[in-house]
Amino acid sequence: MCCRYALLQNHANAILAQAGVLLGGGEAPRSRHNIAPGTGVPAVRNRPGRSDREAVALHWGLVPSWTRDASNPSPNARAESLAEKPTFRDALRQRRCLIPASGFYEWAIHGRERRPWLFRLCDDTPFVFAGLWETWRAPGGDLLESCALITTTPNAVMEPVHHRMPVLLADTAAWDRWLDPRVTQPDALLPLLQPFPAELMTAVAVSSHVNSVRNDDPLCWEPAKPETQLGLAF
Template identity: 45%
Template sequence: MCGRYALYGPVSRLREAFEAAPEGFDFEPRWNAAPMQWLPVVRQRPNGERVIHRLRWGLVPSWAKDEAIATKLINARGESVAEKPSFRAAFRRRRCLVPANGFYEWQQVAGEKQPFYIHPVGGDFFALAGLWERWTRPADGEELDTFTIVTTEANAAMRPLHDRMPVILAPGDWWAWLSGATAADQVQALLRPCPEAALAAYPVSKAVGNVRNEGAGLIQLLA
């Protein structure tokens, strides 16, 4: 699964890499992005324009009775995303990219959990495959946009840490993932582990386990 990540920019490179600009919010670096927080995602409008909006992490399907379901839907398994009621509508029509400078995973070491930071090799950002939904709150009609991160089986580099990993899209696949014109079988084919050489990992402080902790020190190599 993917339950914590970092997105610290810089915003100039974020704009350049994703050919999109933040809209409606000021970018704030995050070294400990966690579920139920408002975080930047890249979406594509029907006219093809790409824009970065801030959505809340934890999907709330449009049919949900209340938003509490979000805590259970921070990830979507790629193997079943096209059929599962919680995700299938978003998979067909509301795909997004979740930019990340890196993400965290925990490994069992001598009976304790040791966090590792996983970052891209040869680039500034991962583009994690995401889905988004718009839910209307029954009480007041307020609209809530939320997202989830799609996962797949771990590649050999990630397997010592966890048996799952986020779907990391290659730059050449970013726009196909966003486009509503991409055939369903082509979209499904993107839900695979990335090459092992595309990422590297190292141990970091256990401070990242507390969502209240923030700052660049969280991604520093553990001494």
Template identity: 40%
Template sequence: MCGRYVLIATEQQIIDHFSLRRLANYQPDYNIPPGQKILNVVQLEDGSNKAVYLHWGLIPSWSKDRGIGNRLINARAETLAEKPSFRAAYRKRRCLIPATGFYEWHRTESGKQPYHIHYPDNRLFAFAGLWEHWENETETVYSCTIVTTGADAKIASIHDRMPVVIRPEQYLDWLDKKSEAVDVLSFDQSAAYHDMRLTPVSNRVNNPAHNDADCLT
């Protein structure tokens, strides 16, 4: 799964990397938890990219209770086309979720050891994401989820799941609004994760209230 991640790129780096016209209200974040608004990149009708902030925890449009989002922070790549919670978004509302790293916890005899998983230079990459629009009589919520898949050999040493990473040359394929038949399992995760590092960090990251460079120590 992916339940906490990092985005510490500069505003200009994000604009350039994702071909954005502008990026408002951005602040680097060392410890991003579910349940808050996170940066997403979506494709507009004219084919351009736009930065939006969506609630992390997908709320299906048909749900009567927005609380379902607490259980849908991740979506399994293997069943996106089948699950009622995700299949419509998979066809029509795919997005990119910018990141510079993510955290995973490995169970040991002495407790859970957190790892920061990232490229050596902490360069930008993107998770495959889905987004949804939900509303009732009193509120409207735009929400998202991070797509995960079975871990490759490297990540499997600490966890059995990992987020699907979309490489830059594949961004347009994933975002393409004209295509409803994008096979998420066709994106080569061995290539995407090849250069990533697994760096053990302190338990400071366990508390989502901690949001500073010490989370990566």
């Protein structure tokens, strides 16, 4: 699973500019170092019923439109089963999105401890996750727009820490393909959902400060003390 990530304000600005969109009144969200499910996250999608793009805030944790109960949202969606699972198959065809990020976290099991790692690109540039979105109407009539990050098998950097990783779309050509409303067949989309090249990624053990979702500040990115990294280097 991928249930925590970070997005710096300058990185959000860069991604939105590359995608040709603005969020809200033109201001990117503030830097966030510990984004968790259940919160609003910036995303880029096609405007419903149109081919041009927009930047929106989506609730992280996808709630399918057909459910009566929004109490069990899905923050992640496995690439291998998207085309079959009722929760995701319609969104795969019609409601895809890009979710900007600066890095993401995963926890390695070390004895009885879970130790956090931060994964970023080697050149410290931002990237986007491949995502899906849905609209759910509550019994009272309120609308909830929500999203899920797609996960795939791990690359060589990720594998020592976890058996899954989020799908990172490598370049703007992949972004365009993922958002293209003319592409609706799963067979044309699933080839995009591959592990990101390991040689372009880096990982560092970070402070346990990130363990609590209440902590959302640059200390989340602080490298762990050397003694806590013993046995975890790769």
